[in-house]
Amino acid sequence: MSESNDKLLFGFLNTNNKSIDMSPEAVELRNMGVNNVDLRSCLPQYRIGIVTAVKEMFNAHPELRGQLNTIKCDNLDRVCVKTGRLLSPYATYGPVNKGVPFGGVLKINSKHYGSRMFPSKLKKNSEDGLFVPNTTPQSIIYHELGHGLHLEICSLNTGVKNGSIPDNASYDELVINQYMGDAHAEEIVEQACADLGIEFESRDFSENLSKYGRSDYGEALAEAIAEVFNSKNPRPLAQAIYNRLLQYLKRMRGEI
Numbered sequence: 001m002s003e004s005n006d007k008l009l010f011g012f013l014n015t016n017n018k019s020i021d022m023s024p025e026a027v028e029l030r031n032m033g034v035n036n037v038d039l040r041s042c043l044p045q046y047r048i049g050i051v052t053a054v055k056e057m058f059n060a061h062p063e064l065r066g067q068l069n070t071i072k073c074d075n076l077d078r079v080c081v082k083t084g085r086l087l088s089p090y091a092t093y094g095p096v097n098k099g100v101p102f103g104g105v106l107k108i109n110s111k112h113y114g115s116r117m118f119p120s121k122l123k124k125n126s127e128d129g130l131f132v133p134n135t136t137p138q139s140i141i142y143h144e145l146g147h148g149l150h151l152e153i154c155s156l157n158t159g160v161k162n163g164s165i166p167d168n169a170s171y172d173e174l175v176i177n178q179y180m181g182d183a184h185a186e187e188i189v190e191q192a193c194a195d196l197g198i199e200f201e202s203r204d205f206s207e208n209l210s211k212y213g214r215s216d217y218g219e220a221l222a223e224a225i226a227e228v229f230n231s232k233n234p235r236p237l238a239q240a241i242y243n244r245l246l247q248y249l250k251r252m253r254g255e256i
């Protein structure tokens, strides 16, 4: 084998082994401190919106900078073990697993973010009242990072710092009891409901926020944040939930 062939072979192997998304958006997100980024299964036209949403949320809530460490676009479709129905979330947000440095993982479903029909589907979801008005591939990221703010409150409450490896008991308390159990979110949303005289489990709540927001307190919080960041004129319930969230965060940090 000649020297030039070896070089060719190397070049070929290097290209094939390239497992890192080097798109400008992925590089920008890495520069913002999100270590693991792969948006290769996401259509290019949605990527800028993802970067913009992360940037805006990081500016408004710098605490998310230490938390969000992974953004991946993958096929998230799965069959529900209980019902046998196909679950096809648009995106998910959650903590890392046990035994690794603590942080948040944003997963984006390539079934939707890889489809040109996605914006029109979301438009219909908003018109049907399922989601807050004007939901877009970008505004879904606000929603997901809204879950990140909830996770931040649970971290503060349990004393688990981003990047540290919590012991099993602290992890379970933070993730299972608090984050999954909607701790804090319930209090925040109920306070906002009391401010406006709206019952959480009422049709009124769906109409003033979204049907999806009524599914549980964590989703209510995330939908409110999506609307506040996505709209020039957020409606009163979304704004009230966000205001109560800000107040709750300040109290938790001993600032008020």
Ligand SMILES: [Zn+2]
Binding pocket: 143, 144, 147, 218, 219, 222
């Ligand atoms: Zn959600």
